[in-house]
Amino acid sequence: MASASISPDSRFGLRREARLTGPLNLSSGARLGPVDIAYETYGAMNADRSNVILICHALTGDQYVASDHPVTGKPGWWWRLVGEGKPVDPARHFIICSNVIGSCMGSSGPASIDPATDAPFAMRFPVLTIADMVRAQAMLLDYLGVDRLAAVIGGSMGGMQALTWPTLFPDRVESCVVIASTARHSAQNIAFHEVGRQAIMADPHWRGGDYYADGQVPSAGLAVARMAAHITYLSEAGLTEKFGRRLQGRDAKTFGFDADFQVESYLRHQGLSFVERFDANSYLYITRAMDYYDIAEDHGGSLARAFAATRARFCLVSFDTDWLYPTMESRIIVHALNASGAQASFVELSSPFGHDAFLLECPELNRVVDGFLRGGGA
Amino acid sequence: MRPDLALIARTVRRGARVLDVGCGDGALMAALRDESHVDARGLEIDGSNVAAAVGRGLSVVQGDADTDLRYYPDASFDYAILSQTLQTTRRPDKVVEELLRIGGQAFVSFPNFAHWRGRLSLLWGGRMPVTRLLPDTWYDTLNIHHVTVDDFRALVKERGWTIDGQWFLKGDRETTHANANLFAEHAVFLLRK
Numbered sequence: 306m307a308s309a310s311i312s313p314d315s316r317f318g319l320r321r322e323a324r325l326t327g328p329l330n331l332s333s334g335a336r337l338g339p340v341d342i343a344y345e346t347y348g349a350m351n352a353d354r355s356n357v358i359l360i361c362h363a364l365t366g367d368q369y370v371a372s373d374h375p376v377t378g379k380p381g382w383w384w385r386l387v388g389e390g391k392p393v394d395p396a397r398h399f400i401i402c403s404n405v406i407g408s409c410m411g412s413s414g415p416a417s418i419d420p421a422t423d424a425p426f427a428m429r430f431p432v433l434t435i436a437d438m439v440r441a442q443a444m445l446l447d448y449l450g451v452d453r454l455a456a457v458i459g460g461s462m463g464g465m466q467a468l469t470w471p472t473l474f475p476d477r478v479e480s481c482v483v484i485a486s487t488a489r490h491s492a493q494n495i496a497f498h499e500v501g502r503q504a505i506m507a508d509p510h511w512r513g514g515d516y517y518a519d520g521q522v523p524s525a526g527l528a529v530a531r532m533a534a535h536i537t538y539l540s541e542a543g544l545t546e547k548f549g550r551r552l553q554g555r556d557a558k559t560f561g562f563d564a565d566f567q568v569e570s571y572l573r574h575q576g577l578s579f580v581e582r583f584d585a586n587s588y589l590y591i592t593r594a595m596d597y598y599d600i601a602e603d604h605g606g607s608l609a610r611a612f613a614a615t616r617a618r619f620c621l622v623s624f625d626t627d628w629l630y631p632t633m634e635s636r637i638i639v640h641a642l643n644a645s646g647a648q649a650s651f652v653e654l655s656s657p658f659g660h661d662a663f664l665l666e667c668p669e670l671n672r673v674v675d676g677f678l679r680g681g682g683a
Numbered sequence: 684m685r686p687d688l689a690l691i692a693r694t695v696r697r698g699a700r701v702l703d704v705g706c707g708d709g710a711l712m713a714a715l716r717d718e719s720h721v722d723a724r725g726l727e728i729d730g731s732n733v734a735a736a737v738g739r740g741l742s743v744v745q746g747d748a749d750t751d752l753r754y755y756p757d758a759s760f761d762y763a764i765l766s767q768t769l770q771t772t773r774r775p776d777k778v779v780e781e782l783l784r785i786g787g788q789a790f791v792s793f794p795n796f797a798h799w800r801g802r803l804s805l806l807w808g809g810r811m812p813v814t815r816l817l818p819d820t821w822y823d824t825l826n827i828h829h830v831t832v833d834d835f836r837a838l839v840k841e842r843g844w845t846i847d848g849q850w851f852l853k854g855d856r857e858t859t860h861a862n863a864n865l866f867a868e869h870a871v872f873l874l875r876k
Contacts, residue, residue: 620737639744640754648724651744652733669731672738680740 316449317346319372322411325444329406332597335431339420342445343411344368344403347387348395350451356683357451358393359442360402361459361466364534364591365583367410370402371395376582385666386458392675393458398683403445405438405466407591409584412441416517416584428514433590435462435598439469443477453477455683458674460484460663461630462591465598468638472600475615480681482674484622485663487634488608488641489599494629497537498592501530505585514586527585528576535575540626540659544568601641608641618648620677622670624662625655650677684710686855687766687792687871694790694848694873695719699761702726702785704748704778705768709736716741724760726751749773752781760786766871769793770826776838783876788847792871795851797831797864816868832864839874848873 316323320343327338345368350357360370360383367374371381371388387393393400404412407430415430422429446454457478459467464486471478487494505511508526516522536544548568552558555565564570601608619642623635632653642649654669656662663670684692688711695701697719703712706725709732715721725743727733736743744751748765749772763786765778770793772778782789794816804812811821819825832851839846851858851867858867 618742636746639746640751643744643754644756646756646759648742649744650733650737650742651746652737653730653745654734655730669734673734676738676740680737680742 319345323448325448329441331431331437332434333432337431340441341413342403347371347400348398350399355455356398357454358398358400359454359457361463363461363463368402368404392671392678403442406441407433409587415586415590425517427586433594435465435469435594439466439473443474456480456678458482461486462595471615471617472611478617480618482620485624485627485630485660487630488638490596495596498596500533502589504529523585524580527580530588531579532572532576537629538661543657543659609644612642612645612647618681621651623653625653626657627660629660686852687869690850690871691790695762701762702760703764706743708732709739709741709743712741713739748778755785757784762786762788764790766792770828770830775828789874793830795832795867795870796829798868799865832867832870844874844876846872847875
């Protein structure tokens with residue numbers, strides 16, 4: 306058995322794609338099939354398949370968690386946590402990261418071809434939930450021959466998936482790491498997402514989502530959506546430290562509407578570089594999935610009940626300057642876990658970087674995740 | 684390990700379920716886990732202490748004994764432990780009530796403010812004591828409810844709690860129960876409701 310899983314297998318490695326027959330039964334009642342899932346694996350499964358770690362990515366993330374991004378050429382988005390000598394280490398762990406369904410990096414999403422029409426789904430793609438993303442990941446695990454996860458780990462929307470895992474598959478998860486995340490999207494979270502969606506839909510190139518044929522994509526709307534969202538990932542103190550009121554490449558204000566301030570220039574750059582790698586319709590679908598996310602709602606209004614069936618260990622981390630998913634959201638989860646008797650750890654770490662802190666240099670985060678994983682034998 | 688913690692570690696039953704409130708960096712929890720196969724959970728207010736405890740594989744939640752104990756279900760632990768934390772809480776009586784609701788028994792340890800050195804300091808110097816055990820000045824100490832052995836016994840009597848065990852420490856050594864209020868630097872009580 307060991308040799309079968311360790312020997313070269315086309316299912317394992319970088320830049321893999323699987324077409325799974327499905328169908329996947331979605332929260333909306335719709336069915337999706339076949340389901341394409343783009344993913345990467347690092348390291349090797351051990352003989353008893355007890356070293357598998359699933360990494361879940363955030364809203365605009367992808368499967369390239371620890372390898373260079375094929376479009377931007379940048380190192381993997383969580384190389385600080387995943388890699389040789391890191392808390393999640395391919396030398397010890399078999400690591401899986403898959404692109405969420407609804408996204409645009411190879412997994413089924415609105416830009417995929419609808420087999421019924423031979424044209425892109427666009428807005429005919431079914432509306433998804435975070436639970437649907439997790440069910441798709443479970444299908445991928447079945448395909449890879451993985452029964453149980455030693456750990457599922459994610460930050461932000463990745464944390465939502467990680468937290469959903471033991472509620473949907475209580476026997477398949479041994480430990481769960483939820484970083485800078487929440488158990489439900491707040492009114493403020495939904496409000497910011499709606500601003501982004503309306504910016505995309507107000508772009509004349511959006512055309513009800515049917516923009517794939519001529520390459521005239523709603524990049525202006527998507528860039529504005531990204532700019533608004535990007536502010537929520539930073540902190541006021543971080544912006545002040547990085548930019549203050551400094552002017553961009555000029556000595557005086559222009560009394561016009563160019564990007565006079567460095568912070569304007571920075572945001573415009575963020576918006577423009579984002580549209581090169583992301584599909585506007587995917588942005589609509591994934592933000593919608595996040596807005597529908599409320600684990601307690603799916604369990605009769607009781608968050609504690611959601612965790613009643615699982616024996617998983619939990620580790621929650623928040624950051625003191627994160628106002629998108631503030632510490633109180635993690636505390637709500639911790640209180641529910643305490644009420645359900647689950648093994649839970651929680652710490653608020655200090656960082657000037659706001660929500661983005663989970664992606665940035667934070668030795669304390671690595672220490673906590675490493676200790677937590679080793680404490681469970683992973 | 685601190686002598687009051689060593690004493691608690693010796694007394695906890697093997698395999699018990701323990702909640703350590705104010706667990707610091709998890710020294711007691713780690714000892715209980717490694718030596719007595721105890722299922723230990725912790726609550727700690729200081730983030731860097733929590734990070735250190737989680738970093739050694741312990742289940743510790745950052746939180747405040749005054750506000751966060753209510754989220755733990757009744758009788759969910761065999762023991763709740765409050766070591767050297769009682770005197771830092773806003774409502775020590777309510778915290779002990781919560782310990783006895785959550786745990787079948789509760790260990791409570793605290794520095795005895797009526798130790799003779801402290802008394803002398805007040806009597807002759809007229810100043811709040813700054814001693815080896817109470818090293819901080821009155822304005823920067825975390826101890827906001829100084830308590831003596833006799834004060835604590837009076838509270839126990841008033842609330843109708845039962846004392847299952849009591850230990851008194853002078854330095855690293857146990858000392859006599861006689862005149863504990865005068866001679867003990869530290870007290871450890873094991874209570875039940």
